[in-house]
Amino acid sequence: MCLLLFLVHLPNMRIGIMQTAERLTELRRILAEVCNIRNAMSLLHWDQETYMPVKAAPGRGEQLATLASIEHRTFTDPKVGSLLAELGESELSPDDVKLVEVMQYDYDRATKLPEAFVSTFTKETSEALEVWSQARKESNFSIFQPKLERLLDLLKEKAELYGYEESPYDALLEEFEPGMTAGQLRPIFSDLAERQSALVERIVASGNQPDAAWTRAEWDEEAQWKFTLNVLRDIGYDFDAGRQDKSVHPFTTDFGLYDVRVTTRVDPHDLFSALTGSIHEGGHALYEQGQNPGDQRTPLAQGTSLGMHESQSRMWENVIGRSQPFWRHYAPIMRDRFPGRLQNVTAEQMYAAINRVEPSFIRVEADECTYNLHIIIRFEIEVDLMEGRLAVADVPEAWNAKVQSYLGLDVEDDANGCLQDIHWSHGAIGYFPTYALGNLYAAQLFETIEESIPDIWTSVESGQFTPLLEWLRENVHRHGRRKKALEILRDATGKEPSSEPFMRYLEKKYGALYGLSD
């Protein structure tokens, strides 16, 4: 009633309000269109990785290029810029303030790169990918070197275009972990490197390596597949709003809140790879399925950063899926899935085997204790490259020295050394830290979870994951991009990101597993 009078008596202000409402409607309409195009593109990508016949690849590339260009054109339309500018100066509800803020952020990033730069960058990375494949095949970094030099020049240019305060590296890191900087990461990572290296050394020296040879027998693929579906369902993944398929590399994608799909890879000679792949991707998927329905078809409805995303996948895969209570619950279920195969394997033996620690050359095969070390090697090299302290030609030498220092291994060939990852050929520098941040965020969040849900481990041991999922929904998922990763972390744990919780987690778990004395 009050409002009505207000409107009647202040016609000018009323028009002001109407215009803002109309602008918001128009902005949301454009956003919905952009999100719909992005969702269609994601489906095209999903199909490409799962079901697409081989000869369809070039055509699929063309379809994706067309949609990408329409999406970019729609999103970077100057009309969007004007709407945002006008709305930025209008009185808005807190929800709409957030929406305009996030949109403005994305719009600024998207419009900072001139089209000519984007097109050169796309062309160069597409060529670099081919060259990297060849170089890796021949295990010869010098083949890739000129391409990486060219990409590095472009990445430095990109950093200048985006702008930064301290390090050009920050401009790139921002793309994957908004708000994070090399300056913040450096002390955390250097502390981690030292302590994880020391822990790994003690583990190796203990000589208490658990037996894991039995896991590499032949395991029925259908039984493995069904077990992964079983676990996904248990942890709360909604199969009415998603599905699991097979792909060469496991991934999660979504086409909106009600269609979040995961994939896994079934290896007949590895009992655990399909399972850990499924739980990992399931963790990503739960994050997306947990978005606020009111944010649908806006950029608010997605995980806030890659680091926070990895915290979810790694919490489910490692903290939960490689825990003792988890295996106490699933050991008998697994025995039922593989009749006559596991009757002599105890839950403790499964738990020990899935947590075997062994320094190795390959990041994607690394265990929890060595994984971050692989990341830190790449981070240090990337920062040195971007800040001009390291020449591309010297990457293999730097790489091999770091592997020796952190992992105690002698790299024998580039394929198992600095050529192993695809990321640089994509021009993705600044991406790797998000994997390690995922581990740190997960451990830090989980310490709070253990305080908030004192019987969390009793729940897990009885196969009840709802309390955990509800906590994550409430404290992480539903915020989408309304909060940045550091905000989520601070609000949930009351602390800044740190290596402490993760180190406490590793030392407790692996200290017990490997019988290390304090």
Add this chain to the structure above:
Amino acid sequence: MCLLLFLVHLPNMRIGIMQTAERLTELRRILAEVCNIRNAMSLLHWDQETYMPVKAAPGRGEQLATLASIEHRTFTDPKVGSLLAELGESELSPDDVKLVEVMQYDYDRATKLPEAFVSTFTKETSEALEVWSQARKESNFSIFQPKLERLLDLLKEKAELYGYEESPYDALLEEFEPGMTAGQLRPIFSDLAERQSALVERIVASGNQPDAAWTRAEWDEEAQWKFTLNVLRDIGYDFDAGRQDKSVHPFTTDFGLYDVRVTTRVDPHDLFSALTGSIHEGGHALYEQGQNPGDQRTPLAQGTSLGMHESQSRMWENVIGRSQPFWRHYAPIMRDRFPGRLQNVTAEQMYAAINRVEPSFIRVEADECTYNLHIIIRFEIEVDLMEGRLAVADVPEAWNAKVQSYLGLDVEDDANGCLQDIHWSHGAIGYFPTYALGNLYAAQLFETIEESIPDIWTSVESGQFTPLLEWLRENVHRHGRRKKALEILRDATGKEPSSEPFMRYLEKKYGALYGLSD
């Protein structure tokens, strides 16, 4: 050399040529964009029918609506109109003349309907679909009647917008079978109705019904599935440029020449339904896989009409897949697929069972002898509705009378009568004749094929389908939309479309099967 001098000495003409080339390039660029969007939409549809989780439906609808509107906007841009007008007056290669001609045709159709009309039509058909479902569930036509009346008004308006020479029905038929008219169909269909009815009467009177009860036992779904893959591969379907999946209703779709997918439905209680579904869709798919690669991402690279498309699916499904030589080849293979189940069933018994004739109420379950009768009933009613000789309220009465007259059956309820098909609720009047035309085209083409490839049946009996496929590639597939259906038919057979070849085919095949005297 000559050309070079020409260019140098006639600078104005050179510019003229250049402009035409640039216009063609621009037209092809827009076309490629439109085709890429359409292909993306087709993938979204495919996924919706095969793998999409249930809760994703509303989101998928939004994604499709966004892409449809972008596609329409892109294709009907006045720029396209100007390019076409300018190119229509330019000197072009015969290939480009065809491209501009087909594009102009599509552009005119697409721009003839005002946006307001399209939006009303979409809204009304979407509501009509709901109402039809309800009416069919309750088997009560009067529930659907007001909606169908409304749709009929809109369809009459649509016909006026499109324009026509003789009958408003022609304007709608044009959408599915370009160049065909009610006036051409009427004598053919009335001849067919009389002769097929008479044949069915003789079949029923013969009392020589083959045993088909054995086909409705329980048949292993995996074995059925593998058999369909086997047959698809044999007939020449390229699995590197397509795949088969399962869906409630079998269909074919493509996302370009190198990704043409089929689906089928596996019924554990019907030995033949998955197989006939696969061969039928395989026939559609071979047509699309046989397009001219140079026509990719233009509207030339697709089947020329629904009738010609059905001719391909029905030729493979019926003329080949329900032939004696086909079963002589596949009987032993089928016995291997279902060990111990078919050792007492001869090829002749399989052939007889899959060709059992029995008048029934439901079109989609109809055999080769009665199928066209179902179509002719719908055609006559549709033309009478459009030409104002029949009121919507009188449709059930007209329907039931025709079923009695052509099929000798008394319709007992609307659900098995005039409410059985979804098409009218989609506003698709003019669609049904293409099914019957498919049968006629197939038979007419096949008479020529038998003359051109005298040992065609020997090939089929030895499982060799390449000669047939090559003939179809050469005479039908590769032309895409460069030729209209009637042109393809005339060029290949030297004759106008007629009911004669199809009646000769039916009378020979079923005369022998049912022991009818001449």
